[in-house]
Amino acid sequence: MIYTTEVPHLNSGIRSAVTLGKFDGFHRGHQKLVECIKQKSGENCRTIIFTFDLPYKAYQQKCMPKLLLTYEEKREVAEALHADILAECPFTEELMNMEPEVFVKEYLVDRLHAEYVAIGSDFHFGHNRSGNPEVLSALGEKYGFTVEIIEKERDGEREISSTYIREELEQGRMEKVQKLLGYPYFIKGEIVHGRQLGRTIGVPTANLIPPPMKKLPPNGVYVTQSSVGGKVYSGITNVGYKPTVKENFIGVETYLFHCNEDLYGQEAEVRFYKYLRPEKKFDSLSELKTQLDIDVETARAFFEKEYGQALELRLS
Structure with missing residues (x-):
């Protein structure tokens, strides 16, 4: 697996299947997204996990939250999931204020040559988090890539999320944490x-x-x-x-x-x-x-x- 702190620029002729998100914990829901892009991988198609080094709220509040996975641990889990590339990019002022279409054109299209993108149903991106699954799907049609919106994995009546895992971890319920993470x-x-x-x-x-x-x-x-x-x-x-x-x-x-x-x-x-x-x-x-x-x-x-x-x- 290739790990980078920059947005990769793939060679001409190489396409990609991309999933985007925070991926703190790489829980079962995240793993479902990675499995979706792996199904699209091939000789000329790279699987790419695209994430940022800071959550949106952390950048806004200028404080570092406690993470379920450190940067090193996130790389270890991503490698175990057999992704080709983990791109963990610095969350900058420029990125925070980038319009959704500019992000898609510059990064997903021009650099990653995306042909398939898998996202969760609650995914947001771009200036004021104005990009959402519907916006991304429309941009995919415009720029020629497929967007698949993946429903959340569930634990009973509740969606599996990093927030849910944090709540269980804070109570010391390690068996439940393991069930939600998948490890x-x-x-x-x-x-x-x-x-x-x-x-x-x-x-x-x-x-x-x-x-x-x-x-x-x-x-x-x-x-x-x-x-x-x-x-x-x-x-x-x-x-x-x-x-x-x-x-x-x-x-x-x-x-x-x-x-x-x-x-x-x-x-x-x-x-x-x-x-x-x-x-x-x-x-x-x-x-x-x-x-x-x-x-x-x-x-x-x-x-x-x-x-x-x-x-x-x-x-x-």
């Missing part, structure tokens, strides 16, 4: 040195400091799996400030079952499956160790039930 919610980062207090109670941990733009689940303990160096480890993860040892920054600390390797400096991807309990201050490390024993047994039961993994996870 487990995850956080990526480099494993850094902590205080290594976990080793004193037989629970060595891998510590990540999440990117500032990443939206985190509520502080607490979760059943997780972590991918590090091509290996996958089941575990439990604490999100928060670790009040028992009085950290002053929010972190993601994971106990990886059956892992005695030195992982410092490596990149880890922590996938969240189930919320276990809120973060809690214990009176001693001994009390913390007792609770972690319980958390590990709960995680073991979860993996055995969901994945048939008979894991010997008890802390030593």
Whole structure:
């Protein structure tokens, strides 16, 4: 997959199937759009996911929202969806004030040579968000490309959206988040040195400091799996400030079952499956160790039930 922060300019003779949107989360609705353009791909037709680095509201309000996917994570998911090109363009004043037809002519027609465009039913673009699916369809007829308006994926009576996922994430409902996304919610980062207090109670941990733009689940303990160096480890993860040892920054600390390797400096991807309990201050490390024993047994039961993994996870 090609990743670019500019609007691509395809060579003459190369056409494209394009989907446009914010794509925060690349949830099941977004994946449906990508599948539509993939059906149009071919030797002379590239599949292009066209998005912007900032949501419209963030640019207006001059503040960066917490994102379901960081830029790096968005690239990873787009590559897993097998798109040819992810164009994540800077959202500028010029773009915000561009008339819909100018956007279509300069970008979709002149640069991307679009022959097919798939959009959601709530898609808006251009000056004052005056471009909508009907406007785009009319411009498609004028400039010779097909527009398909894709209905939203639904979860029962509700449409699947990034807003819906954020609401569920804020409640720690990780099973529902996974269902809406189509994959487990995850956080990526480099494993850094902590205080290594976990080793004193037989629970060595891998510590990540999440990117500032990443939206985190509520502080607490979760059943997780972590991918590090091509290996996958089941575990439990604490999100928060670790009040028992009085950290002053929010972190993601994971106990990886059956892992005695030195992982410092490596990149880890922590996938969240189930919320276990809120973060809690214990009176001693001994009390913390007792609770972690319980958390590990709960995680073991979860993996055995969901994945048939008979894991010997008890802390030593």
